[in-house]
Amino acid sequence: MIGDPSGKNTTRPPLSKEEVLANAKTYEEQIFKILIPEKTKIAFNSQWLQKLTPIDMIKLAATYTVARMLERDDFHKRYQENKPIAIHEFLYPLLQGYDSVALKTDIELGGSDQxxxxxxxxxxxKHFGQKPQIVLMMPLLEGLDGVQKMSKSLGNYIGINDSPQEMFGKLMSISDELMxxxxxLLSxxxxxxxxxxxxxxxxNEVNxxxxxVKLALEIVERFHNKAAALQAHEEFNARFQRGVIPDNIDTITININADEIPLSNLLKQVNLVPSTSEAIRLINQGGVKIDGQKVEDQGLRIKKNSEHIYQVGKRRFAKVKVGF
Structure with a gap:
């Protein structure tokens, strides 16, 4: 279960088979928002990679040199900085390349980092006597910050499974230049x-x-439907032009062992922020509200058996019951 080292400056930890299958399930759910299931075949490369013997692996490794591997930017940088490169990381591009051999692919799509x-x-x-595939590469999409590539770990992403309201709000938050x-890349x-x-x-003929708004409507309609896009637009206007708290907020119930929970921990637990440090930063900047009231105390603790509406930034809301 080797992780792709592309663009990484450290060795990625391996995943268990169960973790890989769980991740694959979420990928399948997302990709079928774009592809037609009846016309799509999903294959796990374990079908052919597990059949490779140690001798097969040695022969495969013999098709490429360490010098060629070190031509890759991320490997070259880590080598120059004396950072470790595990042998299995060299195997990753070989095994991904072998996928094309096993599938006899005509075209392979991927990001420019691939x-x-x-x-x-x-x-x-070519080594195995097949006609080389056509490679179609796509530019990497910048995240909401307009600087780094869109990434869940960086928190600058729009999720394919985001609600229409969340997706619309995130798209409206990007800079005019990034638009x-x-x-x-998307329209x-x-x-x-x-x-x-x-x-x-x-x-200056148009705002x-x-x-x-045209971009946000188009993208939300693509991953949901036209009615959902129009509803998200309407709620966006109500929320940001009139300061209205939406009435369709999901209710989340969390149980705690103590009598109180730090607000920063609660916000992280209900996925309103990626970390407690980010929660504290936003509280200090005045970006967190409880029931419409701005929170000024970063050390605020929420009591057990309480229910409030929490708001982070302009578009993230959650109704949270604590200790019920």
Whole structure:
């Protein structure tokens, strides 16, 4: 269960078979928001990789050199900085490349960070007498911060399984400059239409917010439906223009052993923030409210047998029952 080392400056911890299968299930649920299940075949590479004998693995490893492996940016950087590179990390691109051999693929899609691995597939296909696949690479999408690539671990992502309201709110939060990048990579609108909007904004003929609404509506409709997108837009306007707390907030019940729980811990436990340190930072910046009232005490503790609506930032809400 080897993790992809692409773009990593440290060795990734291996996952158990159970963790891999659990992750695969979530990927399947997400991909079928885009692909048609009846026209899609899912295969686990364990079907062919488990059949490789030690001799097969040695032969596969012999098709590539350490020098070629170290040409890869992340490996080269770690080698130059005397950071450890485990042998199994060298095996990852070889095994991914062998997937192309086993499947006899014609085309492989991947992000631009996967270039080394994708080209490995072509190399191995030639070695095994197959016609090399076509490689189709996509640019990496910047996250909500507009700086780093979109990543769940960085907290700058829009989840495919996000609710329509959450997805709409996140899209409306991006900068005006980043909006054009999202149009370029995510929208099905024509470049002619997008360029027209760009000129209209440049000439102060239209508000950038109105164009951003078009992007948010399009993306939410794609992953949900048109009615959900329009409803999310309506709730967004109510929430941010009139300061209304939405009436369809999910209720979360948490049980605690003590009589109180620190607010920062509660916010993390109900996934309103990625960490307690982030919760404390937001409280200090005035970005946390309880029942519409701004919280000013970062050490605030929430009592057992309480129920409140918690708000983090402009778009994250949760109704939480404690100790029920």
């Amino acid at each position: 270039k080394f691995n994708l080209l490995m597939g072509r190399e191995l296909q 054009w990048r999202y149009f370029e 099905f609108r024509s470049l002619t239409e997008i360029n027209k909007w760009h000129e209209e904004i440049k000439n 950038p917010r109105d164009i951003k």
